[in-house]
Structures are given as structure tokens and as C-alpha cells.
Amino acid sequence: MRVAVLVTGGKDSVLALHRVINKGYEINYLVSMIPLREDSWMFHYPNIRLVDLFAEAVEIPLVKAETSGIKEKEVEDLKRLIERLDVDAVVSGAIASNYQKTRIEKICKQLKLKSITPLWHENPLDILKEILSLKFDVIITGVYAYGFSKEWLGRKIDENTVEALIELNRQYSVSLVGEGGEYETLVLDAPFFKKRIQIIKVEKVWKNQSGYLFITKARLENK
Numbered sequence: 001m002r003v004a005v006l007v008t009g010g011k012d013s014v015l016a017l018h019r020v021i022n023k024g025y026e027i028n029y030l031v032s033m034i035p036l037r038e039d040s041w042m043f044h045y046p047n048i049r050l051v052d053l054f055a056e057a058v059e060i061p062l063v064k065a066e067t068s069g070i071k072e073k074e075v076e077d078l079k080r081l082i083e084r085l086d087v088d089a090v091v092s093g094a095i096a097s098n099y100q101k102t103r104i105e106k107i108c109k110q111l112k113l114k115s116i117t118p119l120w121h122e123n124p125l126d127i128l129k130e131i132l133s134l135k136f137d138v139i140i141t142g143v144y145a146y147g148f149s150k151e152w153l154g155r156k157i158d159e160n161t162v163e164a165l166i167e168l169n170r171q172y173s174v175s176l177v178g179e180g181g182e183y184e185t186l187v188l189d190a191p192f193f194k195k196r197i198q199i200i201k202v203e204k205v206w207k208n209q210s211g212y213l214f215i216t217k218a219r220l221e222n223k
Contacts, residue, residue, distance in 0.1 A: 003116065004029040004063075004082065005091040006104070009047070009054040011131055011138050011157070012093030012119060012177065014187040017058075018134065019118040020091050021192055028087050030055050032064040033078055047141055047186055047215050050197070054187075057195045057220055079107045089114035095122065096179045124176035128162050137189035137196065142212035145182035147172040150206045153213040157185065184212070195220040 003020060007013040007030045021027060032051040055062035063085065067077035082090060090108055094101040094117050101117060108115040119127060131138060138157040143149075147168045155161055168174040174182045189196035201217035 001089055001114075002026045002028045002087045003089045003091050004031045004085050004087045005060075006031050006093070007051060007054065008032065009051050009186050010093075011136065011185045011187055012095060012127075014093075014136065014190055015127065015131060015134075016091055016093035016118045018190060018192060020116065025089075025091075027060050029085055030058075030060050030062045031078075031081060031085075031090075032062065033074065033081070034064055034066045035074065036066055036068055047213070050186065050215060050218060053197050053218060053220060057189075057193045057197055059194050075103045075107065078104075079110065082107060082113070083111050087113065089116050091116045091118065093117075093119055095119045095124065095127065095177055096175075124179070125162075125166070127177055128157070128165070131157065132159065132162065134191060136187055138185050138187050139199075139213075140183055141186045141215070142184035142210075143182070144184075144210045145172065145174050145180075146209065147174055148183065148210070150204060150211060152183070153204050153206075153211060154202065186215075189223070193223065196223050 003025045005017045005027060007017060034048055063081060065077060065081045067074040090104060090113055092104050105115045140152050140155045143152045165176050169176050178184060197218055198221045199215055199218050203214045203216060205211050205214050
């Protein structure tokens, strides 16, 4: 089956990509939307432009387009991009977001494509444990919920971080995987990467108890 995989460079889309690679699907394209505003309903904002490095690291062709980031209009922007592709299905990393899943399914139905969601309704803690067991190198690039602090920006997801997320979930009902937009991530390396992403220069942007890690310079390095 020929598939296009929606990617942001974050942990969920990378794990979904890992799953379909292992199942033997033919990965024809990575697909990314570049929102022009921070409060996009559907797509990552900070560091999404690093998706070019990500595509080069995994050696899969990337197609991308800018979107206004305006609710519902950005769905039409995604549809216009996907309808150009010669594929049978679209893969996404949705875990519990009906908003995201139903809109991607609507696009697929209109274009007569299959929607594949490898992580759908899986236990969030199991997903984090799988990321650790696969030795994904993941950092937190944005935090947007009560309980997080500036020190979380750039923090690697390891066993200690997972324990801290469990505590935030207990205290403040923060999603363990950030499915409600509580935090965002960037995968720097994974077993199927041909090269790893090296961060060279960053800026921490923090205001009103939330913020993000703005990566101003990065490059690929050999593994």
C-alpha cells in the first residue's frame, strides 16, 4: 500500500511513521503543513520548519505547504496538498484527538483514500514507554499547560521525565502524551534515521506561564 505520512517531527507522528515502516507499507511521501500563526488548531508551530531536516534524515520525499492556520480553512489547505499525491492512504499520529482524526478522515473520504491511525486510543503511558524502549531521542520544545515551567524546554524524554509527566497528570490532569496541546516535542534521532539532527543554537521564548524552544540553527550529523 502506498501511503503519505503526516509528520511534524514530533514524537507521535514519528512513532506512527516507525510503525508503518515496520509493517512494510510503501512510504511515498512525508506531508507537512506550515502554519502562519501560533494558534493553529491542527498543526505544530514552533520549529515545524525543521521538518526539511527531518525528511533528509529519514531519506523520504517531503511535500509541504503553508496554511493560514485558521480553523477549518487549514483543513482545506491540507486537502489541496494531499489530492496531488498518488497514494492509497494517509497516516497520522492521532492518539485521542477526535478533532484531528475526524477532519483527516473527512479529507480521505472525499479523496477516496484510507485513513490509518496506528496510535489511535492506545494507552498514553504505553506509548511513552515504547518511545523509551525504541531509544527515540526526543526533546520537549513547547509547554502550554499549568504545572510546566521554563525548565521543561529542551528537556529530554527519559524515564525521569516520564515520571514527572505522570505526576503532572495526577496533579493537573495534563495528558501524558500532550494530546491536548499541553506540550510539543521534536525527535532528533530514531532507529530508522539515516542521520541524526543536531541542535546548534536555540532561544527560549517564555510568556504568561507558557513558552517554546525556538531552534535557530540545526544540522544533520552522521550516526
